Amino acid sequence: MTLLHKTYGKGRVRVMCVHRDGGRHAVRELTVQAMLTGGFDPAFTHADNSTTVSTDTVKNVVNIVARETMTLPAEAFCQAVAQRLLDSYAMVETATVTAHETRWSRLSIDGTPHPHAFTLDGNGKSVAKVRMGRGGALTVESGLSGFTILKTTGSGWANFVKDPYTTLRETHDRLAATSMEASWLWSRPPADYPAANALILDSLLRVFATTYSHSIQDSLYRMAQAALASVPEIETVSLACPNKHYLPIDLSPFGLDNDNQVFVATDEPHGQIECTVGR
Numbered sequence: 001m002t003l004l005h006k007t008y009g010k011g012r013v014r015v016m017c018v019h020r021d022g023g024r025h026a027v028r029e030l031t032v033q034a035m036l037t038g039g040f041d042p043a044f045t046h047a048d049n050s051t052t053v054s055t056d057t058v059k060n061v062v063n064i065v066a067r068e069t070m071t072l073p074a075e076a077f078c079q080a081v082a083q084r085l086l087d088s089y090a091m092v093e094t095a096t097v098t099a100h101e102t103r104w105s106r107l108s109i110d111g112t113p114h115p116h117a118f119t120l121d122g123n124g125k126s127v128a129k130v131r132m133g134r135g136g137a138l139t140v141e142s143g144l145s146g147f148t149i150l151k152t153t154g155s156g157w158a159n160f161v162k163d164p165y166t167t168l169r170e171t172h173d174r175l176a177a178t179s180m181e182a183s184w185l186w187s188r189p190p191a192d193y194p195a196a197n198a199l200i201l202d203s204l205l206r207v208f209a210t211t212y213s214h215s216i217q218d219s220l221y222r223m224a225q226a227a228l229a230s231v232p233e234i235e236t237v238s239l240a241c242p243n244k245h246y247l248p249i250d251l252s253p254f255g256l257d258n259d260n261q262v263f264v265a266t267d268e269p270h271g272q273i274e275c276t277v278g279r
Contacts, residue, residue, distance in 0.1 A: 003044050009035035009096075010058040017070035025116040028070050029102040032062050034081055038093040051091050061085055073193035074099045074128035075140055075186075082132035094133045100145060101126040123148055126197070127183065142197050143183030148244070149205065150177035153260075155213040173260060176213055177244040179267075180204075184227065187235040196231050203230040204239075216241055216273045224277035236278040243271040 013032040018025055036058070042048035065081045072080065082095035103121035107114045124147030131138045155176035157168075182204065190196035203226040213219040224237040246263035 003041055006040055006044055007035050007037050007096075008040065008052075008055065009033065010055040010062070013059050013062045015063055015066045015070075017066055019071055023115050026071075027104050027118055029104065030066070030070075030074065030077070030099045031102065032078075032081070033098045034058050034062060034085065035096045036085065036089075036092050036094070038089075039091040053089050053092070058085070061088065074101055074126060075130065075142055075189075075193050078128050078130035079132065079137055079140070082130050082137075086132060086134060094131060094138070096129070096131040098127065098129040101128075124180075129183075140186045140189070141183050142186070142193065142200075143181070143238075144201065145181055146179050147182065147201075148177070148179045149208055150175065150244070150246075151209060154211070155219075157215055175246040175260075175263065176216065176219075177246060178216065178241040179244060181240040183238045184231075184234040185236045185238075186233055188233050190231065190233045196233065199230050200227045200234070200237075203227045216243065216271070217275070220273060220275050221277060224275065228277065228279060236276055238274070238276040240272070240274040242267065243273070245270060 011033040013034070014029070015032065016027065016029045018027055036053070040052050042050065043052040061084055062081055065077070065084050069077055069080045078097040078099050081097045085095040085097075086092055102125060104118035105121050107117040107119050109117075125145045127141075127143045127145050129139075129141040129143075152175050153173055155174050156170075156172040157174065158170035158172060160166075160168075160170075184200060204223045207223045207226045208219055211219075211222065220239045220241060224239055227237045228234060244265070244267045246265055248258055248260060249262050249264050251258045251262065
C-alpha cells in the first residue's frame with residue numbers, strides 16, 4: 001500500500017490582539033488554520049513521530065507571529081506565519097495558512113468614535129489564504145465568507161428548461177438574496193491589501209444592487225467581471241452563492257392578494273450557483 005497524500009496542522013487557532021496607541025486602541029481577531037506538507041511519512045506509515053512537529057507547536061508559532069505582526073493585513077500575516085514554519089522546520093515543504101477575520105467596528109457615543117469600545121460586524125468574515133513553499137509564496141488569495149446580501153426587486157428567473165418535471169413558474173420580479181462565498185487570486189501584491197479588497201467588494205455589490213439580474217448566474221459573471229476590472233492585481237475571481245429563498249405566500253384562500261409583499265423565508269433546499277472568472 002502507498003501513502004498518496006498527507007497533510008496535517010492546527011485549525012481554529014483563535015487569536016485576538018490589541019494595539020494600544022495611548023488611550024486609543026485597535027483590535028484584531030483572526031481564526032487561523034496552518035497546514036503542513038513535507039517529510040512526515042513515517043508518522044503515518046511506521047508509527048515514527050521523530051520528524052513530525054506537534055500541532056501544539058504550530059499553534060504556538062501562530063500566536064508568536066501574531067504578537068510580532070498582528071497589525072499587518074491578514075494576507076501578510078498569513079505569509080509571515082508560513083515563512084516562520086518553513087524557516088523553523090527543515091522537513092516542511094509547504095505551509096498553507098488561512099485566516100478568517102472577525103471584524104470589530106468602533107462604537108460611536110453621541111457621534112464620537114470611542115477609543116476602546118467596539119461592536120461585532122455581523123455580515124461575513126474576511127478571508128486570507130497563503131500557500132508557501134521554499135521558493136516563496138505559491139498562491140495568495142483574499143475573499144469573504146458568508147457575506148449576505150438581498151435586493152427586493154430587479155431580479156427574475158425565466159426562459160429556463162421546462163419539461164414534465166418542472167413546477168416552478170417564471171418570474172420577472174422576485175427577491176434575490178444569497179450568502180456569498182467569494183475569493184480572488186492575486187497575480188501580484190497590491191499597494192494596499194485592505195484598500196484593494198474594499199474596492200473589489202464595492203465592485204461586486206455595485207453590480208448586484210444596480211443592475212437587473214436575469215439569474216444569479218448572470219449576476220455572478222458580471223460581478224466577477226467588474227471586480228477584475230477594478231483591481232488589475234487579481235488574476236481570477238471565484239464566487240459561490242446559495243440562494244436564500246423568499247417565496248410569495250398564497251393569501252388567496254383568505255380573500256387577499258399578495259403583490260410581492262409577504263414571503264416565507266427558507267434556505268433548504270437551496271440553489272447553489274458557483275463560477276470562477278479569469279482574465
